[in-house]
Amino acid sequence: MATYAIGDIQGCYDELQRLLEFIEFDPSKDKLWLAGDIVNRGPKSLEVMRFVKSLGKRAITVLGNHDLHLLALSQGNRRHSKHGTLDKILQAPDRDELLHWLRHRSVMHHSRKQNFSMVHAGLPPQWDIPTALALARELEAVIRGPNFHKFCRQMYGNEPDLWSNKLTGMARHRFITNSFTRLRFCTPGGRLALQEKGSPDSQHGKLLPWYEMPKRASRNDRILFGHWSTLGYHEAHQIWSLDTGCLWGGALTALRLRKKKKPKPIHLPCPGTLKPGKN
Template sequence: MAVFAIGDVQGCYDVLVRLLERIDFSPESDQIWLAGDLVNRGPNSADVLRFCMRYPASVKVVLGNHDLHLLANAAGVTEKKHRLDTLNSVLTAEDSEAMLNWLRHQPLFYHDADLQFSMVHAGLPPEWSIQDALDRAAEVETVLRGERWREFFKHMYGNKPKRWSEDLAGWDRMRYITNCFTRLRYCHEDGRLALRFKGAPADRPAKQKPWFAMPNRRSENDRIVFGHWSMLGTGQYGNVFSLDSGAVWGDELTAVRIDQQPYQWFTVEAGRQAQDIKQPVRFFQRWL
């Protein structure tokens, strides 16, 4: 079985299809890991979700900030709408309820003990081990899958608290955990989350470091794939693998095969009109 981790798709379903053909993916024998931001900004978010739902054994996902943003809109929390949002293909679909229900039951963090690889959309704070990440993710996942899921989104947005403590409680605790898994790029040198700057490491503010470069990070020896950060660039940084290559902006969609070494990287160009791709492709006809 081949296992491929893939960066942010963001509704670019046809680009995803071309990448799956490029890696010769078979849903009967292979796995793909999608590192969050399945939806939004691209033209075919609903098709991405339907594809994932069709192959639960061979498609593993984690939630990203855009996926949570979709759920927030579904919950009626719409004050954070963006002019580039393209969520209506899900929100107005006949199978909208099924897609949204499936989405809110997906994990924020995924770990394969046999493969010894983990997947997150954004990052981990330096204080957390892999087991800590699994435990913290489970706290938020329980809320998302429960009766209070709509209430969660009334409290999700915001940059505080910035520092982890076991004493964090209530919605502050939920927000901190969510920000780590879905928004984190940098930390201050003292370990506080630094969520405002989104650019490349070469341009970062003084005394901020990429989350994976923090000294004494407890997950330093663990292999982790992540997306979210197109301005970082794809590649391997120690034991972490950055996958977001800006498909939704017309750049590339990237996959890395993680079940064997040396790791193999694959890309397809999204094209300058990535948000307007409508032409059907062979994979669509083959699997849907």
């Protein structure tokens, strides 16, 4: 049995199928860990959702910002609707079933057996793994619960940008959401710098990639993430970055996970659906 972690698919269904064929993925015994953003901008988001859902327990998917965007659209929040390609899902005959399935994906996955954690974007420096898992479960309860509509209507925004366990209500939920699904850079004081989206050599001032924060509470844990296509595949500081920009003409990456051995990446070159900087 093999376990593979795959970076952002973003509706690139054909490329996903080619990658699975290349690694000889066997759904009867192998497992997939998907680092979020399985939908949006690519041409076949509906097909990706249906396929991943059909894998059942053989696929573990964490929620990314584009996945949450789909959920927000389903609840009438069209604040960023011009940047999406999700109408086919929202108009599909199995729409409600697919959205219900998506709502019940995790925000963070942790496997003691594999000795890995997986999130879509990152962890703020104040959180160790037990704290992050507890906050992930807290956010999942909101997304799956009776306040789901209210959450979707209010989730967008960059504030607050500094963690405090005293945060309550939507401010608390927004910070948790932004950390798990949007984080790239932090200030030296540990604030989220959500406006910065470029590569690690392009940031302003003294900002640091979240995984390079010197006192990061999770620095001794192995963490997989996606979200950062301009970073590409990167292995350092006990982290593995898996978004290699399939959508933009880069590659779709699968990382074979091994508890004791060094994980092995497999990169499938992609023709690209969009040009960088274009929606």
